[in-house]
Amino acid sequence: MTIHVTDTRWVLPDGSRCRPSRARLEDVPALVRLLADDPLGSTREGEDMAAYERAFQEIDDDPHQFLTAVRNDAGGVVGTMQLTVIPGLSRGGARRLQVESVRVSSSLRSQGLGERMFTWAETVALASGCSLLQLTTDTSRPNAHRFYERLGYRPSHIGFKKQLQSPGPLSA
Numbered sequence: 001m002t003i004h005v006t007d008t009r010w011v012l013p014d015g016s017r018c019r020p021s022r023a024r025l026e027d028v029p030a031l032v033r034l035l036a037d038d039p040l041g042s043t044r045e046g047e048d049m050a051a052y053e054r055a056f057q058e059i060d061d062d063p064h065q066f067l068t069a070v071r072n073d074a075g076g077v078v079g080t081m082q083l084t085v086i087p088g089l090s091r092g093g094a095r096r097l098q099v100e101s102v103r104v105s106s107s108l109r110s111q112g113l114g115e116r117m118f119t120w121a122e123t124v125a126l127a128s129g130c131s132l133l134q135l136t137t138d139t140s141r142p143n144a145h146r147f148y149e150r151l152g153y154r155p156s157h158i159g160f161k162k163q164l165q166s167p168g169p170l171s172a
Contacts, residue, residue, distance in 0.1 A: 002063040002064070002128075003063070003064065003065070003066040003083060003085055003124060003128050004124065004127035004128045005020075005022070005066060005124055005127075006120070006123050006124065006127060007019075008020065008120055008123075010112075010113065010116045012108065012111045012112060012113060013111050013112060014111060016072055016073065016108075017072065017073050018070050018071060018072050018073075018078060018079065018108075018113060018116075019070070019071055020068050020069075020070050020071075020079075020117065020120055021068070021069055021070075021071055022060075022066060022067065022068070022069070023056070023060075023067040023068060023069035023077075023080070024069070025053060025056060025057075025060075027069045027077050028049060028052050028053055028056050029049060030069075030076070030077035031052075031056075031067075031069065031077060031080050032045055032049070032052050034077065034079070034080050034103040034104075034105060035080070035101060035103055037103065037105070037106055038103070039140075040138055040140055040141065041103075059082065064084055064085045064086070065082065065083070065084050065085075066082070066083040066084075066124070067080070067082050067083075068080055068081045068082070068083065068117075070104075070113065070117060078104065078105040078107075078108050078113070079103065079104045079105060079108070079113055079114070079117055080101060080102070080103050081099055081100070081101060081102045081103075081117055081121065082099070082100045082101045083097055083098070083099060083121060083124060083125075084097070084098040084100070085097055085098075085128050085129075085130060086098055091131065091132065094130075094131045094132055095128065095129050095130040095131065095132075096125075096130055096131070096132040096133070096134055097121065097124065097125035097128065097130040097132070097133045097134070098134055098135065099118075099121055099133065099134070099135040100135065100136070102114070102117070102135070102144075104117070114147060115151065118151050121133065135148065135153065136159050
């Protein structure tokens with residue numbers, strides 16, 4: 001099942017307008033800048049655009065993925081989130097929408113854009129047949145935790161990750 005995306009536009013308190021859309025290959029440098037624009041992201045993101053472009057193509061080719069570029073009226077990318085529909089057997093065969101890599105431009109933070117992005121993601125989840133919306137967030141981001149809890153998300157699980165030393169042939 002592909003992800004069903006609704007067309008929408010938002011007006012922020014400062015009068016600027018934004019809209020979510022499918023990211024394009026030419027958006028990759030702007031998306032990487034957003035990902036790197038915080039203390040944690042600045043330590044994880046790199047300069048090799050070829051690696052990001054390969055990852056973008058894999059995401060873009062998968063009908064269960066929607067890499068979002070939130071654009072302002074000038075066409076600039078001011079936000080992003082990656083949405084993934086995950087089919088599952090648990091919860092009666094429920095589909096879930098995983099939200100990852102959420103970022104809002106530092107110039108637009110605290111203006112309601114993040115909240116609008118999550119409201120839109122919930123609409124996308126429902127239109128895509130999902131009964132659960134889930135996300136992970138790094139333990140070093142307490143401001144993000146407060147934001148997600150304010151939106152109604154609850155810290156219901158403990159997640160674990162293991163960094164692999166050599167990612168294998170598909171990552172190249």
